[in-house]
Amino acid sequence: MKPFEQKLWLSSPTMHGDELRYVTEAYESNWMSTVGKNIDEVERIICEKLGCRYAVALGTGTAALHLAVKLAGVNPGDNVFCSDLTFGATVNPVRYEGGKAVFVDSERDTWNMDPAALEKAFELYPGVKVVVLAHLYGTPGKIDEIKAVCDKHGAVIVEDAAESLGATYKGRQTGTFGAYNCISFNGNKIITGSAGGMLLTDDVEAASKARKWSTQAREAAPWYQHEELGYNYRISNVIAGVVRGQLPYLEEHIALKKAIYLRYKEGFKDLPVTMNPYDGQNSEPNFWLSCLLIDEGAMCRQVRGESDALYVSEPGKSCPTEILETLAKFNAEGRPIWKPMHMQPIYRNNAFITREGNGRARTNAYIAGKCMDVGIDIFSRGLCLPSDNKMTPEQQNKVIEIVKRCFE
Numbered sequence: 001m002k003p004f005e006q007k008l009w010l011s012s013p014t015m016h017g018d019e020l021r022y023v024t025e026a027y028e029s030n031w032m033s034t035v036g037k038n039i040d041e042v043e044r045i046i047c048e049k050l051g052c053r054y055a056v057a058l059g060t061g062t063a064a065l066h067l068a069v070k071l072a073g074v075n076p077g078d079n080v081f082c083s084d085l086t087f088g089a090t091v092n093p094v095r096y097e098g099g100k101a102v103f104v105d106s107e108r109d110t111w112n113m114d115p116a117a118l119e120k121a122f123e124l125y126p127g128v129k130v131v132v133l134a135h136l137y138g139t140p141g142k143i144d145e146i147k148a149v150c151d152k153h154g155a156v157i158v159e160d161a162a163e164s165l166g167a168t169y170k171g172r173q174t175g176t177f178g179a180y181n182c183i184s185f186n187g188n189k190i191i192t193g194s195a196g197g198m199l200l201t202d203d204v205e206a207a208s209k210a211r212k213w214s215t216q217a218r219e220a221a222p223w224y225q226h227e228e229l230g231y232n233y234r235i236s237n238v239i240a241g242v243v244r245g246q247l248p249y250l251e252e253h254i255a256l257k258k259a260i261y262l263r264y265k266e267g268f269k270d271l272p273v274t275m276n277p278y279d280g281q282n283s284e285p286n287f288w289l290s291c292l293l294i295d296e297g298a299m300c301r302q303v304r305g306e307s308d309a310l311y312v313s314e315p316g317k318s319c320p321t322e323i324l325e326t327l328a329k330f331n332a333e334g335r336p337i338w339k340p341m342h343m344q345p346i347y348r349n350n351a352f353i354t355r356e357g358n359g360r361a362r363t364n365a366y367i368a369g370k371c372m373d374v375g376i377d378i379f380s381r382g383l384c385l386p387s388d389n390k391m392t393p394e395q396q397n398k399v400i401e402i403v404k405r406c407f408e
């Protein structure tokens with residue numbers, strides 16, 4: 001088998017032509033700054049599509065999360081419950097505000113925050129007021145169960161729907177369940193503005209605060225008058241033009257991503273692996289990234305340090321490192337699963353809670369050979385496969401073949 005002539009990407013932007021039209025409109029009308037029709041339209045369309053009252057378009061999803069955390073009222077020293085198995089951008093904004101992230105382990109059914117671990121977290125840290133919840137790889141978490149725990153303890157949810165735009169839970173869009181929520185238009189997300197993000201909320205006051213904070217927090221005065229700390233977080237009308245051009249294609253992208261997921265699932269049916277799971281009864285993911293989880297019994301030995309990895313190849317077995325290295329040899333891009341936040345050196349002193357209690361108190365994440373820490377386990381045995389919209393079935397069949405060979 002020969003390597004792919006053109007690199008096969010994990011998830012690259014897919015443009016359709018309308019983007020250029022709206023960018024050109026911004027250019028020709030000279031609305032090249034942080035005000036303009038493209039911004040108004042993307043905010044209107046997202047509210048209409050997702051069913052939220054207010055959307056504030058910002059430079060990045062991370063900026064949206066930062067403002068969401070501020071709106072939720074996180075103060076210096078506050079503990080905040082956060083998804084553990086996620087991208088760093090989910091949790092860093094808590095630190096921006098001086099809060100302390102307390103990481104909550106994942107469950108196996110959707111790889112998202114475990115409601116039982118969250119309940120345990122409230123037992124150990126009563127009085128926590130904010131929960132930051134991510135929907136990993138486009139798969140909605142157990143929202144009703146999480147919401148029930150939060151309601152019981154009077155906590156507010158900040159939803160990080162950066163990866164799950166267009167995914168639904170019981171027919172309702174992710175990004176509309178929390179009080180203050182985030183979506184992202186980063187370059188590798190399901191649709192993109194090249195960058196960009198949005199804060200979503202049903203609270204009119206919160207939306208207007210976010211607008212004010214994102215544009216340097218000017219007061220209504222003839223000069224630059226400031227009573228609050230401001231940020232330069234607003235989106236550009238040019239970037240919003242790209243987003244506006246992409247929005248009509250969200251459903252098409254989801255359909256393509258779902259076809260990729262299903263083709264992998266079928267292709268791997270005889271291998272000792274499973275795909276990233278979801279609750280088909282209650283949710284419809286956007287299938288942003290297709291991921292593999294290798295059965296415990298089919299893992300060859302693999303050791304990961306802080307910046308490198310080793311493995312010992314074994315017939316009939318494989319590991320994420322071997323598969324990722326093999327894909328790279330064939331010019332295809334995969335990615336490890338997000339390394340859990342509680343394993344990150346920057347967060348090594350933060351608490352980590354599993355459904356059994358304090359996950360840091362254990363001397364060993366493995367008890368009788370079984371990994372007790374769901375996040376570490378998924379990180380160790382899982383990987384993200386090339387999931388690019390533009391991958392042809394023939395290319396994907398070749399990826400499947402490459403993965404199969406790793407298990408020979």
Ligand SMILES: *Cc1c(COP(=O)(O)O)cnc(C)c1O
Nearest residue numbers: 060061062087089090162184186
């Ligand atoms: C991409 C991403 C973000 C941040 O979005 P940006 O627009 O890149 O700032 C936040 N959370 C998660 C889970 C993401 O994947």
